Amino acid sequence: MLKVGLTGGIGAGKSEVSRLLAGYGAVLIDADRIAREVVEPGTPGLAAVVEEFGAGVLTADGTLDRPKLGAVVFSDTDRLAALNAIVHPLVGVRSAELERAAGPDSVVVHDVPLLTENGLAPLYDLVVVVDASPETQLDRLVRLRGMTESEARARMAAQATREQRRAVADLIIGNDGPLADLEPRVREVWSELTGRAAAG
Template identity: 80%
Template sequence: MLKVGLTGGIGAGKSEVSRLLAGFGAVLVDADRIAREVVEPGTPGLRAVVEEFGPDILDGEGALDRPALGAVVFADPERLAALNAIVHPLVRARSAELEGAADPGAVVVHDVPLLTENGLAPLYDLVVVVDASPATQLDRLVRLRGMTEQDARSRMAAQATREQRLAVADLVIDNDGPLDELEPQVRALWSRLTARAAEG
C-alpha cells in the first residue's frame, strides 16, 4: 500500500485533483468529508462542539451552522485550535479505519487540507502539493465560491504559506492555469504513484 498525503491551499484545486485520482482508481480518504461526518447531528463530535462553542453554532434543524462557526474560529486562532482539538482526533480515527479497509496494493490518497499546518507529512510515503499562486487562489475563491475578498484573504491567512507547503512536498502539481492543463498532470502523477506502489 502506498500512502499519499495530498494537500494545497484553499482555492488551489486540491479537490479536483483528488476527484481525478479517485477516477483513476485511488482509494480516497477525504479529511474534509470525514470532518463533516463526525459532527453530523446525533454524533458525539457535534455534542462536544456545542459544549465548547454554545448552541448558537447550530441551525434551526439542529445541524452545525458552518458559516456561524467559521465566523468565530477563523477570526481567533485560539478558538480554531479548540475546534481542531475536538475534530482532528475523530477524523484521524475514521481515516485509519478507511485506510485499513483498502487493498494491500492500493494507492491510498489522504486529502488533507491542513497537512502542513498540523505537521502530518511524516505520516505518508509521499506528499503531493497542489500549488497555485495566492492571486489565483483569491480569484477562484471570490469568483467561483462567492466569498468576499476579505473573507477569502482571512481564510488564506489562516493556512500555511505557499512556501511552507512546498517545503514538505515530494511532488508538486502546478494548478495555476486552466482546468484542462490539470488532467494530464494528474494522469502522469497517477502513473508515478502506481509504479511506486508496485515496487512495494
C-alpha cells in the same frame, strides 16, 4: 499500500486533483468531509461540541450551525483549539478505519487542506502539492467562488505560504493553466504513485 498526503492552497485546484485521482482508482480519504460526518446529528462528536460550546451552535433542526460556530472559533484561538481537540481525534480514527479497509496494493490519497500548517507530512509515504501562483488563486476565489478580493486575501494569508507547501512536497502538480492541462499531469503523477505502490 501507498499513503499519499494531498494538499494545496485555497483555490489551487486540490479538489479537482482529488476527483481525478479517485477516477483513476485512488482510495480517497477526505479530511474535510469526515470532519463534517463526525459532527452529524446523533454522533458523540456533536454531543461533545454542544457540551463545549452550548446549544446555541445548533440550528432549529438540531444540526450544527457552522457559520455560528465559525464566528465563535475563528476569532478566538483558544476556542478553535477546543473545537480541534474534539474533532481532530475523531477524524483520525475514521481515517484510519477507511485506510484499513483499503486493499494492500491500494494508493490511499488523504486530502488534507492543512497538511503543511499542522506539520503532517511525516505521516505519509509521499506528499503531493497542488501548486498555483497567488495571482491564480486570487483570481479563482474572486471569479469562481464569489469572494471579495479582501476576503480572498485574508483566507490565503491564514494558510501556509506557497514556499512552505513546496518545501514539504515530494511531487508538485502545477495548476496555473486550464483544466485541460491539469489532466495529463495528474495522470503522470498517478502512474508514478501506482509504480511506487507496486514496488512496495
